[in-house]
Amino acid sequence: MQTFYDFKIDCVSSKPFFRGAEVTKLSVSDGKASMNMNISTYCYDPSSGAMRSRSASADFSDSPYWISDRDNKVVVIGCQTLAYMQINFALTGCVLTCTEDFSPVDGVCSGAGCCELDFPNGTWYYSSYFNENYNNSQIWKTNPCSYMAVIETKSFNFNATYVNSTIFYDTYKGVTPVSLDWIISMDSCDDAKKNTTSYACISGNSKCVSEPKGGYRCACSDGYEGNPYINDGCKDIDECLDNTTYPCNGICKNTMGGFTCSCYPGSYMTDGVCQTNRKSRFPPAASFVIGGSIGLVVLVIAIACAWFIRERRKLQRIKQHYFRQHGGMLLFEEMKSQQGVTFKIFSEEELQQATNKFSEQQIIGQGGNGIVYKGLIKGNIEVAVKRCMTIDDAKKKEFGKEMLILSQINHKNIVKLLGCCLEVEVPMLVYEFVPNNTLFHLIHGNHDQQISIGTRLRIAHESAEALAYLHSCASPPIFHGDVKSSNILLDANLSAKVSDFGASILAPTDESQFVTLVQGTCGYLDPEYMRTCQLTDKSDVYSFGVVLLELLTGKKPINLFAPEHEKSLSVIFLIAMDENKLEDILDEQIKNDGNLGCLQEIAGLAKWCLEMSGVNRPSMKEVGEKLDTLRKVTQHPWEEHNLQELESLLGEHGTTQVISNTGNFSIEENVVMGLKSGR
Structure with missing residues (x-):
């Protein structure tokens, strides 16, 4: 049965509105709509001496509309401000600061008083915010307001006066034009x-x-x-009335749904063009004309060839510029100096061939950082090719060197980086292909597959070991920056493979290298990172704690449509732990398997990871060791006579508790190590 969406366009003062947004245009032929959306403002009020904010949002859920990713941008204007936007389940934003010699330039929106962010695909909801720790109270005379808005790309051109006045708000009268796509229903x-x-x-x-x-x-x-x-x-359509769109240099005849073009008597059709019949012998005047025509054709061909060669050389220069800009020469030198490096630099043409010119049929995933395509490179090797959306200017020169560092990561539970392409504006990354979807799909995929506590523990342990390797064994250490269940891939044996280093950074060596762009996924973001804009290894620990909650509860990290106190899974979990009601939120598949003690241990570990202060959280190495201990205990059931030996050993070394006679124990690591060594 088909379900049609209700467009629900209301007329207010002779103007059409949809959910409070004025509809300025509806195109039947293109499936497009234009609406005016409010601008978010953050301004200093001299009368009260305080900052006043006006947040804007839009919600097109359960409606026929999507906000078009092709036609819109997110724009932030101002100084001393951190503006961010929740778009569906993700966050995006930027920090704008203005130095003493700051001088904005017309038409340039790249960080000096203005930044532009790409709008993600398939968006039905957004809400914008300003961080109160950044404000205009000290510079209000020259920069009275900050703004954040979604706007049609073709309707926006940055003006330097927008930064130190209210002209931006006044020009658009408080609203910006936004382009939307629409459909009749979700039926195919x-x-x-x-x-x-x-x-x-x-x-x-x-x-x-x-x-x-x-x-x-x-x-x-x-x-x-x-x-x-x-x-x-x-x-x-009468095509014969529009010779520009439907050219015909002969006799045009309109037909239903088309037209025909025939030649006048004495001429014939060649390649869709009518040509005049000519005799085998021509008079002298005709020969002169023919000779001149041939010469003209030769001249045109010569000019076209010269133009083609020039454009080809121009394209090569552009590719060489991008290659050098992204540190390609430095990468070459590093590869020469290091023996046995298997990292490869791909050409754009190679990756186009591998992905069938980046066909939509080859897409296997997409998110805020880019689109991932399945490809087949030389040797029939399956790969995943990631086309990134943007790259920070500060990272361009070091990009090649960082890629070489990431390529040397060799861990069975980390997706291998095979190479990159640097001759394009935004570099492309080539990874090994992992065939069995993601942990997010395994948990939330609406299938009847039973996932045992053993499988969940193993995936959690493997993922923790991978992150611990990045933090402790990589040189320099690497912070992932976007740990979530959809970035944990699963191979044919359901072994974990941590992926997507689009948000990763190498550990900073000084304060100037700290990340100032808020990035990550809503529901997993470390609150300390949101407050300080400084990504650390403990940010990954917090996000991993949310993944543990998904494995324990089978619930998604965030539910935007739930009541305020039930939106965040981490909040629900912490309340349940404080009220000793953990069983109420556990996944039905695992809470009745006689493993309650083990589940309580995992919950305790998750709570530790979710500490508000990073210094109070464990390291990923400690998390991995704890999960390894729990796995060993659940994998090796003890017979009753062994219980007595274990209890005696626990009396010597100390323990938390013996859970049950089913063979599941919660023990400290030193006891397990003692058992392994025979002590």
Whole structure:
């Protein structure tokens, strides 16, 4: 049964509105809409001496609209401000600071008083915020306000006066134009056509158009124009009236849905163009004309070849510029000096061939950092190719060197970085291909697959070992920056592979290298990182604690549509622990398996990871060791006579508790090590 969305456009003072946003345009043929959205402001109020904020948001859930990622940007304008935006389940934002010699430039929005952020795909909800630790109270006379807005890319051109005045807000009268895509319903074309009474494409000569994000809309068939949603709405186009769009240098005849072009008597058609018949012998004047024509053709061909060669050389210079800009020469030198390096620098052409020119059919994942394609490189080796969205200017020169460092990471539970492509504006990364989807899909994929506590513990332990390797064994240490269940891939044996280093940074050596761009995924973000904008190894520990909660509860990290106190899984968990109600939130698949003591130990570890202060959290090495201990205990059941020996040993070394006679024990690491060594 088809479910149609209700457009619910209301008329207020003779103007159309949808959910409080003024609708300025609806295009039937393009499936587009334009609406005015409020600008978020953060301004200093001289009368009260305080900052006043006005937050803007939009919610198009359960509606036919999506905010178009192709047509819009997120724009932040101001000084001394941290603005960020929650878009669906992710966060994006930037920090703007202004030095004494700060001088904004018209048309340049790249960090000096203004920044632009790409808008992600498939967005139905956003809400913007300003961090109160950044304000304009000290500079309000020259920079009275900061702004954040979603705006059509074609409608925005940065003006330097926007930073030190309210001209930006006044120019757009408090609202910015935003482009949206729309559909009829979420049904596919095949499903929609099955119900003839509700199928929306009712005009003759209309067709169903499937949207990449899902659902369908209608359009007139080729050769017709008009409204496909009403009877006889699609009318034939008379192509003969538009010789520019439908060229014909002969006799044009309109037909239903098309046209024909025939030649006048005495001429013939060649490659769609009418040519005049010529005799085998020509008079002298005609020969002169023919010779001149041939010469002209030769000249045109020569000019075209010269232009082609020039453009090809220009393209090569551009590629060489990008290659040097991203540290390609430095990377080459490093690769020469290090023997046995298997890292490869790919050309853009190689990756286009591997991914069928980055076909949509090859997409296997996408997020805030970029799109991932499945590819096949020389030797029939399957790879994952990641096209990143953006790269910080500060990281461009060191990018190649950092890639070489990341390529030397050799751990069975970390996705191997095989190479990169540097001759494009934003570098592309090539990883090994992992075939069995993600941990997020395993937990939340709406399937009937049973996931035992043993499998969950093993995946958690393998992931923790991988992160501990990055923090402790890599040189220099590496902070992942976006630990979440969708970045933990699973191979054919459900072994964990930590992936996606799009948000990773090498451990900073001084304060100037600390990250100032808020990045990560809503629900996993370390609150200390949100407050300080400084990514550390303990930020990864906090995010991993949320992954442990997913494994324990089977719930998603955040639910935007739940009541305020139930939106965050970590908040729900901490309340349940304080009230001794852990069993109420455990996954039904595992809480009745006689492993309650083990689950309590995991919950205690998760609570430790979620400490508000990073210094109070464990290291990833400690987390891995604790999970390893729990795995060993659950994997080796003890017979009853061994229980007495264990209890005696526990009396010597100390323990937390003996949980049950099923063979599951909660013990300290020194006891386990004693058992292994025979002590």
